[in-house]
Amino acid sequence: MRILVTGGAGQVGTDLIRVLQARGADVVVYDLAPTPVDLPDGVRWIRGDICNASELYDCVKAERPEVIYHFAAILSASGEKMPHRAYAVNQHGTYHALEAARLFGVRQLMFASTIAAFGPGLPDPVPNEVSLLPTTMYGVTKVAGEMLGNYYREKWGLDFRGVRFPGLINAGVPGGGTTDYALHMYVSGLRDGRYECYVGPESTVPMMYMPDALRAIVELSESPRADLGRCIYNIGAVSPTAEEFADAVRARIPGVEITFNVDPKRQAILDSWPKRVDDSRARAEWGWKHEFDLDRMSDDLIEKLRSTDS
């Protein structure tokens, strides 16, 4: 099956293309970034801008993917620095991806939504169905993407599905998100022996290790449509405080120095998000279950970082 991944150079896309290829997919990437030197053999890279509809349409028309994983996006912290760019990439980009799917007969479009779709003052844990009043441009455009995708499903029969990702943690390069502090603790902690965290020690949001996140999106894509009662699902894993992350890193990297120096802007974004998500719909409808808790994730990530660095 041919799968097109938009944003294949991003934090999720980089790992996703490998997972999809390992499952036998013929993977094509559409991304503005130049072809990476470590691109797996057999993956094709088409350089293009998600904001440019005709470029994207040409690509989808020529490649005829059966499924699009639409992951091109500007994340929350970068989006607050450049809201116009975030609007263009996230809002127009999603519309272009949906239109490309409609015009060229793509069967399914998988969408990366986020906990940033939620705003402040919601129940803890936050339910799947709740009023969505985000405070960031990133969150606003992701809510719009959810709604638009639902419209395409109802109006045109496109099999639109997506998950609200928690903050994601992996060994790769983070992409301008507010939750990046968690992965920086591991990466900078190991490489530099220190990290100054930009949110306070009590800060808590839902977080997930990348292998769980990749499994979630692929499992949702492959679930029988008849089992699914909605398009978009909360998925949860762990919700450690920033201090608990720091302790997990300290316990595994002797002598590491982790300190806290709050950046009020990023702290305010983080505080507008829920601490925990209720993912019972995903668990009931397509069997979602995370595998990595804080300890297992910390062991695995540090081992991966050590082996990449040696």
Ligand code: AKB
């Ligand atoms: C961000 O921090 O912007 C992202 C997200 C929560 O979607 N990691």
